[in-house]
Amino acid sequence: MGRSGWVLGVVVLAVAWASGLVSGRKFAYLDNLSPGFSDGVCERHGKGVFRGPYLQAGGHERMVVRWSSEEEGLGVVCYGKSPGRMTAAAFDQEAFPRGSEHSVALEGLDPGTEYYYVPAVTSAEFLASSGSAEVYSSGSEGGDEAMRSFLFPDASSSSPGRSAAAGAMAAGTSQAGVAAAEEEDALSIVSPAEYYSFTTFPEPGAGVEEPVRVWAIGDSGMGDHKADSVRDAFVNFTGGDWDLTLGLGDLAYNSGKDWEYQKGFFEFLSEENARVPVFTTPGNHDRPTSDLWSQTGPYFDLFTNPGDGRSGGVPSNHKSYYSFDYGPIHFVSVDSDTLGLHDDPALYAWLEKDLAEARRADYQWIVAYHHQPPYSKGSHDSDAQYECYKLRSNLVPMFEKYGVDLVLAGHSHSYERSHLLSGHFGPSGEVRSNPGVVKARWSKGEDGVETLVKTGEGENSGTLYLVTGSGAKTSGGSLDHPAMASSQNFLGSVLLEFHPSGSRLDIHMVGSIPGQDALDHAVVLKTPK
Structure with a gap:
């Protein structure tokens, strides 16, 4: 099969998966028919999700994303106004006892606006080594001193690693932040079946x-x-x-x-x-x-x-x-x-x-x-x-x-x-x-x-x-x-x-x-x- 045939096959399978034809659903959802790109902190998306994601407490500038995962860790949601720019990130509002129940509040959103998002599970070790601890401590809702100390006991602003990705997260969906992340290959590809959209x-x-x-x-x-x-x-x-x-x-x-x-x-x-x-x-x-x-x-x-x-x-x-x-x-x-x-x-x-x-x-x-x-x-x-x-x-x-x-x-x-x-x-x-x-x-x-x-x-x-x-x-x-x-x-x-x-x-x-x-x-x- 030539490259064009392979691409067509992938697109057809993606459409079938997203529309529910594989699972027997009658309706085709059209919000995720092509691959998306998120910040690298969400690279472990879709790992053992058994409940959700589901949207709660919606409003004109907020949406709460909840889900449960089979593996324990810190919940993170990467999001943006385009599936190719899901470069803002928000983290669990609190550390759940089992680390597998996740509730992430996306705050400061624009009213009446469509957002694309992908939930994932990460770890304190990954965030500390990647340089994302600084972003969490400065930009995450609920990122107080006690939580930061628990998650990142050895983290500092000079942590090595994905500094550009951290910059992209801190910059939200700004072009400068995305460009910096792309230069260091910090974006993670997300399959069509693993991201969603909502409108505030x-x-x-x-x-x-x-x-x-x-x-x-x-x-x-x-x-x-x-x-x-x-x-x-x-x-x-x-x-x-x-x-x-x-x-x-x-x-x-x-x-x-x-x-x-x-x-x-x-x-x-x-x-x-x-x-x-x-x-x-x-x-x-x-x-x-x-x-x-x-x-x-x-x-x-x-x-x-x-x-x-x-x-x-x-x-x-x-x-x-x-x-x-x-x-x-x-x-x-x-x-x-x-x-x-x-x-x-x-x-x-x-x-x-x-x-x-x-x-x-x-x-x-x-x-x-x-x-x-x-x-x-x-x-x-x-x-x-x-x-x-x-x-x-x-x-x-x-x-x-x-x-x-x-x-x-x-x-x-x-x-x-x-x-x-x-x-x-x-x-x-x-x-x-x-x-x-x-x-x-x-x-x-x-x-x-x-x-x-x-x-x-x-x-x-x-x-x-x-x-x-x-x-x-x-x-x-x-x-x-x-x-x-x-x-x-x-x-x-x-x-x-x-x-x-x-x-x-x-x-x-x-x-x-x-x-x-x-x-x-x-x-x-x-x-x-």
Whole structure:
């Protein structure tokens, strides 16, 4: 075979590998179809990665990359704005006990910008001998004296070796730094299957030029062929193009053990979580092995949610409830399973402060999400279950007070879409005895798409409720709650499309039935009062 034939063969194999044809995936990811180049400190990329990489705590200037490796060492991520220039580096935020669990924060990023990255594992000995210790001590977030002393006991600014590579790391993606690294052959080649890309969020409150696309999926943690069919249907429906993922609880069946998360979440969404940041909320099947009061256990070990407020919103300083911003949209995650159920005063004090500030900031949309639904007649009957009653008593009034537009939940293994509600705090019969709790109803146009108009903002302007808990199984139920406009017992998940105008939201229930793209399509229009 001539050189041109060899190159073509390599490209074809790279495309097949990256697109998932080798593994049986239907969708072709297009972010890594050619070799990349990283700083040499990441030369041991892809060595024994068995979980991840997966993106956490995304924001307009930060992204946290997490993964687990079979070999111990210091985690490092090389990144840049081009796959051929992944020459900036960031290191583990802390020394994990086993040295095989890695969490690296990429800080100081540009908003709304695509970055390419590769995770790797290195050692203190390699960094000290290569001259990279100086870069870590001067440029790494969290590189305090104690950590530097532990990692580099004999390192100094005169360490021999790859001084040009160190300069490239310190210079980020600057041309001078890259050129210096290239002169000393300090860059490491990265195969197409071993690097990924992500896009940072717009600045909080900033407008967007394209629709913001959000994947909401609940009760997905089975890790079986049904879950795979839901994932594949969504990825193909969206063309692999969406901005963030909301995991609405029950991410690992049956009791939230480490190996169950590996099967039901990390292997199930391995390609997706490496490219799109995922934000989670705890469900009842995440709870048995984790303590939501002390914030310990597998759920808290495996997920890094932005309770520090650095992704937007008021800091909660808690791992099971938090908020964040994506440009003109404010998202709020509430623990409805334990802390909300047992009236944790800290949760309610934080939630009120966060929603009040979000309302004053005049976001185009405010979206809340948690696991249990306040209204459902699916596999869980909201008239009969105490946690649903508590939601209607405690959380729903606060959502309505601050004009939350949309509330997402799972738990019931079905899809349910409500009318616009206000003041519906009682059982389902209240909709008939007091019709005023339905503030606006859906109307179907000639194209068959249902449209709902929400007039005004703020207190008692009305809230829409979606249940999407059929990410891996369906479990029936009467599906006849009078507050619901649509109820379906099909496998699927939801795509939300927030349009740049700020006045339109498209809702797609994407099922896994062959030949049917969306089992439900509805449009919310917002108008001034």
